[in-house]
Amino acid sequence: MREYLLTLCVAAAVTYLLTGPVRKFAIAAGAMPQIRARDVHREPTPRLGGIAMFGGLCAGLITASQLTNIGEVFILSDEPRALLSGAGLIWLLGVLDDKWGVDALVKLGGQMIAAGVMVLQGLTILWLPVPGVGNVALTPLQGTLLTVALVVITINAVNFVDGLDGLASGMVCIAAAAFFMYAYRIWYGYGIEAAAPATLFAAILMGMCLGFLPHNMHPARIFMGDSGSMLIGLVLAAGAVSITGQVDPDLMVQHAGSERSAVHTMVPLYMPLVLPLTIIAVPVADLVLAIVRRTWNGQSPFAADRGHLHHRLLEIGHSHSRAVLIMYFWSALFAFGAVAFSVESSSLVIVLAVVLLSSIGLVVLLLPRFTPRVPGWASALVPPRYRLGARDAAAEAAGKAGTGAGGAVPVAVAAAQGEAALGEAGAAAVQADGKTGAAEPEREPALAGLHGSTAIGDRQRFTRRRKIDTRS
Numbered sequence: 001m002r003e004y005l006l007t008l009c010v011a012a013a014v015t016y017l018l019t020g021p022v023r024k025f026a027i028a029a030g031a032m033p034q035i036r037a038r039d040v041h042r043e044p045t046p047r048l049g050g051i052a053m054f055g056g057l058c059a060g061l062i063t064a065s066q067l068t069n070i071g072e073v074f075i076l077s078d079e080p081r082a083l084l085s086g087a088g089l090i091w092l093l094g095v096l097d098d099k100w101g102v103d104a105l106v107k108l109g110g111q112m113i114a115a116g117v118m119v120l121q122g123l124t125i126l127w128l129p130v131p132g133v134g135n136v137a138l139t140p141l142q143g144t145l146l147t148v149a150l151v152v153i154t155i156n157a158v159n160f161v162d163g164l165d166g167l168a169s170g171m172v173c174i175a176a177a178a179f180f181m182y183a184y185r186i187w188y189g190y191g192i193e194a195a196a197p198a199t200l201f202a203a204i205l206m207g208m209c210l211g212f213l214p215h216n217m218h219p220a221r222i223f224m225g226d227s228g229s230m231l232i233g234l235v236l237a238a239g240a241v242s243i244t245g246q247v248d249p250d251l252m253v254q255h256a257g258s259e260r261s262a263v264h265t266m267v268p269l270y271m272p273l274v275l276p277l278t279i280i281a282v283p284v285a286d287l288v289l290a291i292v293r294r295t296w297n298g299q300s301p302f303a304a305d306r307g308h309l310h311h312r313l314l315e316i317g318h319s320h321s322r323a324v325l326i327m328y329f330w331s332a333l334f335a336f337g338a339v340a341f342s343v344e345s346s347s348l349v350i351v352l353a354v355v356l357l358s359s360i361g362l363v364v365l366l367l368p369r370f371t372p373r374v375p376g377w378a379s380a381l382v383p384p385r386y387r388l389g390a391r392d393a394a395a396e397a398a399g400k401a402g403t404g405a406g407g408a409v410p411v412a413v414a415a416a417q418g419e420a421a422l423g424e425a426g427a428a429a430v431q432a433d434g435k436t437g438a439a440e441p442e443r444e445p446a447l448a449g450l451h452g453s454t455a456i457g458d459r460q461r462f463t464r465r466r467k468i469d470t471r472s
Contacts (some may be wrong), residue, residue, distance in 0.1 A: 003067045004184070004203045010063045011207025015056030023222040025361045031099050031225075045220055047098040050227025053208045057235065060204035061376075064148070068241045070200060079197040079246075082121035089114040090155070090234050102245050107226070108152070112234035115151035115415045119144050124246025125237060143245065151237040157287040158233035161228060165218035171331045172232045176202045178335035179236070182342060185242050196203060203234045218320050219366045221427030268386035326365060333357055 026032065026046035035044060061080055064070045074080055085159075094100055094109040100126035118124070125143045128136045138146065180202035182298050187195035209232065224232075313323035339355045344350060 001184075001188075003064070003070045004180075006066045006412070007060050007200065008069065008210075011056040011060035011204045012211035014059035015052050015208050015211025016214065018055045019049060019212060019222060020050035022048055025051075028426075029099065031161065031244055045223055047223045047225035048095065048227060049212060049216065049222045049224035050091055050094050050098070050229070050231050053212055053224060053228045053231055054087065056208040056211055057087060057204060059229070060207055064200055064204070072198045073200055075188070075195065077197050078122045079238075079242055080200070082084065082118040083201060083235065085121060086114040086118040086123075086151075086238070087231055087234055089117060092216045094225060094230045098225035098227050105216065108231075110149055111152045111155050111230070111234075115148040115237075116144070116156035118151070118238065118241075121122065123147075125150075125239055125241055130325045138245075147241050147245070150241060151234060152286070153439050154237035154240070155230050158236070158285045159229040160290055161327075162224065164320060164324050164327075165220035166213055166216045167231050167327055169209040169212050169216055169224060169232070170324065172236060172327060173213070174207055174331045175236060175335050176205040176209065178332075178339045180237055180338075182339050183239065185343070186243065186247060192247055195243055197241040197246075197282035201235055201239035201242065205232060205239070208232060209236070218324065226288070239433045265288040297343055300390070313365075329364075333361065361422055405470040 011198065013053060022044050027049070028050040032044045033047070061084060065074045065080075093114075094103065094105060097107060124147045126139060127138055140221055158172060161171060183195050183199040183202055186192055187199050203247070212224060212228070216224065313326060318326065333354065337350070340350050399432045
């Protein structure tokens with residue numbers, strides 16, 4: 001555990017220290033696109049934050065290769081090299097997109113190539129543990145197609161959710177933390193060495209995200225761009241592929257007691273192959289909804305819009321920071337809920353806890369749609385937006401009185417308020433006229449216009465009063 005923590009800290013420190021110089025480089029290179037219609041930030045912000053994150057990835061891998069226990073992963077497996085190769089390709093593609101822009105189909109092709117490179121170096125799905133069936137071996141073609149699909153879907157899911165300051169990096173960090181707990185339990189608890197690469201990938205990914213978050217929290221000083229979002233998506237997918245297709249469930253039979261128990265123990269991690277990843281269920285749901293929405297409207301699935309989940313949270317009435325925290329909450333609920341279920345799948349307490357937390361999350365999610373007003377004695381217990389002040393109480397009382405009088409009182413109150421406002425304006429004008437006198441004749445036309453508007457307002461109020469008297 002200490003070596004993993006050291007690797008995590010090195011990746012975080014390198015990413016944090018590189019982000020500042022990378023920001024200056026992005027500004028000098030002109031990687032600051034203009035604000036688009038779907039953006040929520042108000043000022044042009046430099047991108048290319050993925051350069052610093054890639055530096056953190058390389059530093060984490062180099063540090064891990066020099067350690068005693070984790071260093072054996074580089075000797076026994078080619079998966080770290082496969083990850084570095086695929087990450088280098090996807091990072092280079094993202095840098096080009098952040099600076100000059102790359103067509104959506106070209107990016108999709110680059111993602112497939114990066115996934116294919118990892119497959120050629122051994123990072124692929126070899127078998128699937130199916131509940132009720134057991135261990136199902138895959139042909140090389142099936143394993144390649146499933147691996148490429150999983151990598152591409154995960155990359156685009158993370159890329160789609162990268163729309164608010166600190167959102168993508170925070171959500172991926174939460175998913176990586178839950179993934180690390182699960183992978184470390186398989187490696188250390190069951191003694192399965194094949195889970196060591198996935199554990200290492202999760203630790204480095206956490207370091208990359210934690211090192212970048214201080215620069216990316218609202219208001220963000222730099223964006224990760226596609227060079228960062230696609231990179232962390234690929235690293236997360238590589239860990240899922242490694243532990244899904246490389247860990248033999250037959251080895252877990254010795255600890256679980258039976259093959260059915262072993263497969264059932266690993267279900268929470270292998271169900272993501274269908275969704276495809278419950279550990280990032282929120283980004284995947286956002287991806288699916290975006291594709292359905294754009295296709296239904298006759299648009300390209302890669303066409304940008306303001307219909308993502310985080311955009312909808314802002315439209316409901318949540319602030320920028322609160323929308324990000326809500327997305328964090330749901331990501332943590334899905335990710336750690338799956339890990340808890342994998343540890344104790346028959347516990348009713350976990351199910352009840354998930355249901356309770358989901359209910360609390362729904363209440364917080366829909367809170368801006370309700371604007372209750374509490375009495376004065378409870379004002380200290382609620383936010384200012386829900387307090388009922390003296391002015392609101394007077395307006396509410398006037399509204400109730402007006403409703404009882406058939407609507408005549410509100411009109412009279414409005415007329416009286418307008419008359420008072422015009423009276424104050426006229427008094428201010430007369431006072432200004434008395435002070436200036438003939439020394440400033442250039443202000444007289446303005447005063448004449450004010451007097452004329454006051455006379456027009458008097459005629460309008462007289463007409464309004466006659467109508468009120470006629471109705472009453």
